[in-house]
Amino acid sequence: MKDRIVFMTGATSGLGKVAACHIANKGAKLIVLVRNTQKGKQLLVDYKKLYPEGKGAIELVEGNLNSFESIIRACQCIKDKYAHLDMIINNAGIMNFSLTETVDGIEETLQVNLLAPILISHLLFDLLVKSKASKIINTASGLHQGIINFDNLEFKKGFSSFKSYRQSKLGLILLGRLLAKELESDKIKVYSQHPGMVRTELGRSAGWLSKAIFWLMGKSPEKGAQTLIYLAETVDASLVSGEYYANKKVTKITPESYDLNVAQQLLDVVQQYLEPYIKQSSPIFDIKEKPTI
Ligand SMILES: NC(=O)c1ccc[n+]([C@@H]2O[C@H](COP(=O)([O-])OP(=O)(O)OC[C@H]3O[C@@H](n4cnc5c(N)ncnc54)[C@H](OP(=O)(O)O)[C@@H]3O)[C@@H](O)[C@H]2O)c1
Numbered sequence: 001m002k003d004r005i006v007f008m009t010g011a012t013s014g015l016g017k018v019a020a021c022h023i024a025n026k027g028a029k030l031i032v033l034v035r036n037t038q039k040g041k042q043l044l045v046d047y048k049k050l051y052p053e054g055k056g057a058i059e060l061v062e063g064n065l066n067s068f069e070s071i072i073r074a075c076q077c078i079k080d081k082y083a084h085l086d087m088i089i090n091n092a093g094i095m096n097f098s099l100t101e102t103v104d105g106i107e108e109t110l111q112v113n114l115l116a117p118i119l120i121s122h123l124l125f126d127l128l129v130k131s132k133a134s135k136i137i138n139t140a141s142g143l144h145q146g147i148i149n150f151d152n153l154e155f156k157k158g159f160s161s162f163k164s165y166r167q168s169k170l171g172l173i174l175l176g177r178l179l180a181k182e183l184e185s186d187k188i189k190v191y192s193q194h195p196g197m198v199r200t201e202l203g204r205s206a207g208w209l210s211k212a213i214f215w216l217m218g219k220s221p222e223k224g225a226q227t228l229i230y231l232a233e234t235v236d237a238s239l240v241s242g243e244y245y246a247n248k249k250v251t252k253i254t255p256e257s258y259d260l261n262v263a264q265q266l267l268d269v270v271q272q273y274l275e276p277y278i279k280q281s282s283p284i285f286d287i288k289e290k291p292t293i
Contacts, residue, residue, distance in 0.1 A: 002027035010092030014200030015224035065116035084130035090117030107154035113168035180242025198224030
């Protein structure tokens with residue numbers, strides 16, 4: 001990890017915080033997106049406490065995945081400062097127990113868990129290209145069963161926390177596979193990962209019973225961070241781009257998660273959501289030149 005420049009979301013809590021400190025300790029320059037400055041500062045304090053001799057550094061950039069404008073500002077800050085990026089870790093995620101809308105008026109699970117990581121990967125793609133070898137790691141979940149509900153993507157008609165969460169993670173896995181295929185002959189690799197059931201703040205908006213079950217059955221964040229750390233540290237030649245990893249291994253999952261036709265259909269819908277924010281092409285979104293009048 002020495003001198004690798006890594007951008008990461010979801011590093012202020014849970015398994016992401018453990019992975020972030022580990023990756024920085026190995027010598028990476030870690031840029032962390034934070035929506036809560038206090039938690040960002042606490043991350044810096046905890047990193048120093050955990051690894052006083054840590055070889056790398058953590059830097060904070062403000063941003064909230066709840067707002068596309070905020071994501072754009074954060075990505076612009078990174079582009080203003082860095083000429084290349086070696087890794088993007090899209091780890092932030094939520095599970096809501098009631099229908100909530102973002103600043104952009106979109107169901108929050110869809111935006112934070114799916115639209116935001118795709119927009120980030122698109123906006124920072126030109127920095128990944130400038131690295132000798134780069135990768136995108138998306139934190140998905142073992143909860144990804146079912147289908148993409150194209151008719152009711154935001155679950156605004158009959159909200160279900162599990163259905164919206166599962167759909168967002170299935171979408172992330174599908175688009176990861178599609179992007180990996182697009183980049184087949186490229187040096188940029190894409191991976192999805194499942195951390196297992198982990199004792200974190202993910203169920204913060206759940207009732208006490210669900211929280212208790214989560215807490216009793218979940219493994220420690222230290223254990224939950226292991227697959228993410230493995231993917232970040234392992235050379236790409238030993239990994240399979242586009243694949244879904246659990247327990248540090250490629251894992252076979254539901255047939256729906258391999259359907260690249262559905263992935264393409266989903267990408268088209270995602271592009272419609274993100275259209276106003278896409279100014280240039282990348283392997284994720286190929287936009288046609290707008291004719292000048
Ligand atoms: N825990 C599990 O059992 C489990 C299982 C499978 C997959 N996962 C996935 O693992 C990832 C990490 O979750 P976790 O379990 O460690 O939960 P967590 O403790 O709740 O951490 C979530 C992280 O995402 C950040 N985040 C959430 N919404 C955001 C927003 N709008 N803008 C910016 N950052 C935002 C949080 O920031 P704050 O610190 O500011 O809240 C936090 O750093 C998620 O993608 C989750 O879906 C978890």
